[in-house]
Amino acid sequence: MIDRRIKFRHIQSFIEIARAKRLKHAAEKLHLTQPAISKTLKELEEIVDAPLMRRDRSGVELTKAGQVFLHFAQMSLASLQQGLDGVERTGRKEKEKLTIGALPSVAAWLMPKVVKEFRELAPDAILQIIDGPHIYLVDRLRLGELDMVIGRLGRPKTMQGISFTQLYNEQVEFVVRPGHPLLKNPNLSRIGDWQVIYPPEGSAIRPLVDRFLIANGIGEIPNRLETVSGAFGRVYTRETDAIWIISRGVVANEIADGRLIRLPINTELTQGPVGLMTRPDVSENSIQQIFRIAVQNVILGL
Template identity: 45%
Template sequence: MSQRIIDPRIRLRHIACFLEVARLRSMAGAADALNISQPAATKTIQELEALLGGQLFDRSRRRLALTAFGEVFFRYASTSLAALRQGIDAARGAHDAAMVRVGALPTVSAHILPDAVRAFTHDNSGVTTRIITGPNGYLLSLLRTGDVDIVIGRMAEPNAMVGLSFEHLYSERVVLAVRPGHPVLSEPEFNLRLIEGYQTLMPTPDSVIRPVVERILLAHGVTQLRDEIETVSNAFGRSYVRQTDAIWIISEGVVADDVAEGRLDLLPVDTSETLGPVGFTTRTDTPATLAATSLMQAVRDVAEKLRRAGY
């Protein structure tokens, strides 16, 4: 029985520091987030590695990356911390002050979530709704540590779904958006290689649609993008494209309302091969709270309305 007891030298500060470094992929960033010095963060990780008997991070790159050993530990450490937080909240009666925390990719934040949250808050007065947006990897790390209850967005790659489950809501494609009157719209025979003559807004390397975008560009022989800008900011992308001749490669849901209202146009290119599932990602080991379950149903209702409308 004694062999099953957790090494008492492993403290909560070790786990918290490890999860922050894994989430931010930076020792300095984790130190700032935890309000400690960088040498203290480095020492804490070194202590944990010594206690576990293995290297948690690959330090050979500019940004830290989890080793295979670290990936295994991360899955269990993040799940354990999330369960501990839920237990503390329940013991303190925090469930009475209900809150639902949602991680949402930009496409969902712009298109699906506003109507869903409006309906949810109408029927659930007194419940605080917290919306966090960002790249998929960041949101999944928050889900694993219990900092969000659900993530709504595209399904992640299989190797990122260990310990998580996905519920499909609808599918959407990647599109290329430009301002009305953009020169390329007047081309008599459009082909995708024409975008090489214009500045391009691309999803960031850690975004879930980046590999999809890269595949379709390569398939159409697009290899020389000009003055590429990487962003996941809806506000920046929308403003920049409307003021310039830049071309914005983005999930359709982000710009659907702009296109419908004539503020943006889509380039006439078949992107059906970029169609991908959008839905809920949740932890398999933790049941959803009543508030989260209610919000999820509101999202399902909005998604169903969009399907019926032909979206």
């Protein structure tokens, strides 16, 4: 039986601290003082009779017990949010709404096709698409803020508590503007001669790119700009001599119409699975099942 001393504020504060990694940032997000949120965390640890977080000057870190508690706390909060949303929709007799998270490569290449298919299958549904980096989307999925996510399979640590259904494989490309000097002699060892737009830490493709460069004898690239922003990368790469390392789906349209040029480098080593992510503890409703069918129909037609 759940200890009646555990209140909603305990769960909410604990999850926000774990996400923010700092008591101060979590307190600001919840509009609390730092002493108040610290007291709430201490109360929770006393109730469960276990230390859930270690605190030092660099921030907070989950203990083993904290990692276990976080997993179920997130599921509980997400289930409560879904219940509240369901009651609100019933009272207002609203249309069914589906919120999908998509990595930039998926948002740029696959999602337009999926949306067209979905509109034919469920013309009255309201579809919301949110793009962003892998960790951001997976965290939103765990909290119930997203119904599904389409993106690359992340590291095991980031995929805990997430169900992944593979759709296809995608690899990373090195792209430049038309007329770039490197196109005359496309030698991978020369990429350090120019600025490189590089995937940041925490992005799904970062470990793949790191391993690929190490395997090809390329050390750390000092002149690099880290981002997975497709909007920025498309403009900046066309207007400068920067080399953009990015998932193929993000730049598929630009490569097809010649606005960006793929360097003739074999990047098969960077291939990774892209799939549909859901929460295994939540049963899919009818509109989610229809979206899954739309995705499968598009994949079969590629």
